[in-house]
Amino acid sequence: MSNTVGAQSRPFQVDLHGVVDLLSRHIYSGPQVYLRELIQNGRDAIVARRGAEGPDAAGRREIRIFPAGPDNPEFRIDDDGVGLNADEMTELLATVGRSSKRDLFDLPRQDLLGQFGIGLLSCFMVADEITVVSRKEGESAVRWVGSASGTFTVEVLDAVDLPVGTSVKLRPRADDAELCHRTQVTELATRYARYLPVPILVADGTGGFDTINRPPVFAVAGEERAGRRSELMELGTALLGARPLDAVELSSPATGTRGTAFILPFAPPPSARAAHAVHVGGMLVEERCQDLLPEWAFFARAVVDSTGLKPTASRESLVADESLEATREELGAALRAWIMRMGTGSPDKLAAFVAVHHLGLKSLVAHDDDLASFLTRWLSVETTAGRMTIEELVARGKNIRYTDSLEEFRQIAAIVPAESPVVNGGYVYDSEIIRRLPFLFEGTTVEKVELASLLDSLAVPALAERAAVAAFEQRAGAVLAGLDMQVSVRSFAPADVSALYLADDSVLRGMHRNAARRVSNTLWNSVLAKAEKSMDAAAELNSQLARATLCANWDNPLVRTLAQSSDEAVFNRTIKLLYVQSMLAAHLPLGPAQRSLLTESLGDLVQLSLNH
Numbered sequence: 001m002s003n004t005v006g007a008q009s010r011p012f013q014v015d016l017h018g019v020v021d022l023l024s025r026h027i028y029s030g031p032q033v034y035l036r037e038l039i040q041n042g043r044d045a046i047v048a049r050r051g052a053e054g055p056d057a058a059g060r061r062e063i064r065i066f067p068a069g070p071d072n073p074e075f076r077i078d079d080d081g082v083g084l085n086a087d088e089m090t091e092l093l094a095t096v097g098r099s100s101k102r103d104l105f106d107l108p109r110q111d112l113l114g115q116f117g118i119g120l121l122s123c124f125m126v127a128d129e130i131t132v133v134s135r136k137e138g139e140s141a142v143r144w145v146g147s148a149s150g151t152f153t154v155e156v157l158d159a160v161d162l163p164v165g166t167s168v169k170l171r172p173r174a175d176d177a178e179l180c181h182r183t184q185v186t187e188l189a190t191r192y193a194r195y196l197p198v199p200i201l202v203a204d205g206t207g208g209f210d211t212i213n214r215p216p217v218f219a220v221a222g223e224e225r226a227g228r229r230s231e232l233m234e235l236g237t238a239l240l241g242a243r244p245l246d247a248v249e250l251s252s253p254a255t256g257t258r259g260t261a262f263i264l265p266f267a268p269p270p271s272a273r274a275a276h277a278v279h280v281g282g283m284l285v286e287e288r289c290q291d292l293l294p295e296w297a298f299f300a301r302a303v304v305d306s307t308g309l310k311p312t313a314s315r316e317s318l319v320a321d322e323s324l325e326a327t328r329e330e331l332g333a334a335l336r337a338w339i340m341r342m343g344t345g346s347p348d349k350l351a352a353f354v355a356v357h358h359l360g361l362k363s364l365v366a367h368d369d370d371l372a373s374f375l376t377r378w379l380s381v382e383t384t385a386g387r388m389t390i391e392e393l394v395a396r397g398k399n400i401r402y403t404d405s406l407e408e409f410r411q412i413a414a415i416v417p418a419e420s421p422v423v424n425g426g427y428v429y430d431s432e433i434i435r436r437l438p439f440l441f442e443g444t445t446v447e448k449v450e451l452a453s454l455l456d457s458l459a460v461p462a463l464a465e466r467a468a469v470a471a472f473e474q475r476a477g478a479v480l481a482g483l484d485m486q487v488s489v490r491s492f493a494p495a496d497v498s499a500l501y502l503a504d505d506s507v508l509r510g511m512h513r514n515a516a517r518r519v520s521n522t523l524w525n526s527v528l529a530k531a532e533k534s535m536d537a538a539a540e541l542n543s544q545l546a547r548a549t550l551c552a553n554w555d556n557p558l559v560r561t562l563a564q565s566s567d568e569a570v571f572n573r574t575i576k577l578l579y580v581q582s583m584l585a586a587h588l589p590l591g592p593a594q595r596s597l598l599t600e601s602l603g604d605l606v607q608l609s610l611n612h
C-alpha cells in the first residue's frame with residue numbers, strides 16, 4: 001500500500017488520547033514511569049550541556065525534584081541542562097516521536113538515553129497538563145503548556161530572568177497524586193536513577209534536599225575494585241538476602257558493559273528464573289532480565305551498567321539483538337574463567353561452590369558438552385572409597401567402574417578393593433556423567449558393574465574344599481528356601497564380611513512391590529499384580545540372577561566354623577541371622593518376615609546357649 005496521494009504528501013494525524021492510551025496500556029508498565037522519563041530528560045540535557053561547555057566549565061549541574069504534597073498540588077523537576085528555545089519547544093515537545101537529541105545536542109547516540117520522542121507523553125498518565133519552562137544560553141526563557149486534549153501553547157517570557165535549564169511542572173490527578181508525593185518520588189527515583197552520574201536531589205519539604213545517588217560499586221574495575229570488596233559484598237548481601245559466595249567481575253568491552261555477578265550461597269529452586277539487574281547509562285532498565293547471562297549460569301545474579309545495550313521503547317527491557325548476544329557470551333566467559341581460577345587458585349572456595357550447586361551443575365554437565373569439558377572435573381561422586389571429585393577418580397585409574405543403582409552400589413560396597421573404587425551411579429545424573437568420561441578424559445574407559453558378573457568374578461574356594469562348600473550351600477539353601485533365596489559360597493576380601501546380599505534390579509523391584517502391597521488398597525494391588533506379571537516375564541528372559549543370592553564368604557571365620565557345626569538348630573538360626581545382616585548391610589528394608597526372623601533367631605540362639 002502506498003502512502004502518497006497524488007503528488008502531494010500529507011502528514012499523519014495523531015490522536016494524542018490514543019497515543020497516551022497505547023503508552024500506558026502496552027508500552028509502559030505503569031504511570032510511575034513518568035518520573036524515570038523526566039529524570040532521563042534532565043540527565044540528557046545536562047550531558048548535552050557538559051558536552052557543549054567542555055570539561056572545565058564551572059557550576060554544578062544537577063536535577064532537583066520538588067514533590068507534590070497534601071498542601072502542595074504541584075510536582076516540579078528542574079535541571080541545569082542545555083535548555084530549549086521557542087522553536088525547539090514547538091518542534092520537539094509537540095511532535096510525537098520527534099526526538100532530535102542527536103541533531104540538537106550534537107552528541108554520539110549512545111551518550112543519550114532518550115531516543116524515541118515519546119517519554120514526555122508519559123506524564124499524561126498522571127496529569128492532564130504539562131508545563132515546561134526553559135531557557136537556552138543567550139536566549140529568552142520560553143513556556144510550553146501541553147494538554148492531554150492534544151493542544152499546546154508556546155509563549156516567550158522576555159521579561160523573566162531564569163537560569164539556563166528546564167523546569168517541568170505537573171498537577172497530578174487525584175488518583176495518581178501519591179506517585180508524585182515525597183515518599184514514592186524518593187523510592188522511585190532511588191530505584192530508577194540512584195546510579196546516575198548526575199546529582200539528583202529530592203526536596204525534603206523543610207528547605208533541604210536528600211541526595212539519592214549511590215556509587216555504582218558493582219561496576220568498579222581493576223585495583224579500585226579490590227579496595228571496595230566489602231561494599232561490594234554488602235550490595236550482594238542486600239540483593240540476595242544472604243552473603244554471596246563470591247562477587248565476580250564482569251566486563252564486555254564491545255558493548256561497554258561492566259558489572260558484577262554475585263554467586264548464590266544457596267541452590268535456587270528449580271522453578272526460579274534468572275533475574276539480573278541491567279542499567280544503561282546508570283539508569284535502571286530491567287530488574288529481572290533473563291537474557292543477560294547464559295542460561296547455564298543459574299548460580300549467579302548479575303548487576304551491570306552498560307553504554308552499548310539497547311533498551312526497547314518502554315525502557316523496561318533490552319532489545320534481543322546481536323549486542324546482547326555478544327555481551328551474554330563475554331559475561332559467560334568471565335564466569336567460566338572464574339570457575340577455572342577457583343579450581344587452580346582457591347580449591348576450597350570452588351569446593352564450597354560445587355557443594356551448594358552440585359545438582360544444578362550436574363544437570364548442566366550431563367547435557368552440555370561445552371560445559372562438561374571444563375566443569376566435570378570439579379564435580380564429586382560417591383564411590384566405595386568415599387566421596388571424591390571426578391578429577392581424583394580419573395587420577396586413580398583409567399577404567400572407571402560404576403553401578404547404575406544405589407541398591408547395587410550398597411550390595412557390593414563392602415567387597416570392592418579401595419584401590420579400584422566403584423562409583424555409585426544411582427544418584428540423579430551421576431551415571432550419565434560417568435558414561436561421558438571417555439569423551440572428556442583421554443584414555444578413560446567406563447564399565448558398568450553387573451551383579452551377576454560380579455558373582456561370577458568372585459573366587460570359587462579351592463578344589464580341596466569343594467565338598468565342604470557344596471554341603472554348606474545345600475544346608476544353607478534349605479534353610480532359606482522359604483525366603484526365595486539361593487545360597488552361593490565364594491572366597492573374597494575383606495574376610496570380616498561374612499555374607500553379601502546380591503540381588504539384581506528385578507528382584508529388588510519385586511521386594512519393593514511386596515512392601516507396597518502390604519500398605520495399599522485392592523485396586524492398586526491388582527495394578528501391581530499386572531505390572532509384576534509383565535515385569536517378571538521380562539526379568540525371566542533378561543536376568544541371570546532370577547532370585548536374590550546370599551553369597552557366603554568362605555574366608556570368613558564364622559562361615560568356616562558354621563560349616564563344621566553339626567548342630568542343625570545353631571546352623572539354621574545363624575544362617576537366618578547372616579541373611580538379615582546381609583540385607584541390613586545392603587541398606588535394604590526389612591519386611592515383617594525378616595523382622596520376626598531376626599527376633600526369633602536371636603531368641604533361639606540365646607536359649608540354645610543357656611541350655612548348653
Ligand SMILES: Nc1ncnc2c1ncn2[C@@H]1O[C@H](COP(=O)(O)OP(=O)(O)OP(=O)(O)O)[C@@H](O)[C@H]1O
Nearest residue numbers: 041042045092099100114115116117118119120166
Ligand atoms: N529537560 C529537557 N531539557 C532539554 N530538552 C528536553 C528536555 N525534555 C525533553 N527535551 C526535548 O524534547 C524531546 C522529546 O522528549 P521525550 O522525552 O518525549 O523523548 P526522548 O527523551 O527524546 O525519547 P524517549 O521517548 O526515548 O524518552 C527530546 O528529544 C529533547 O530534545
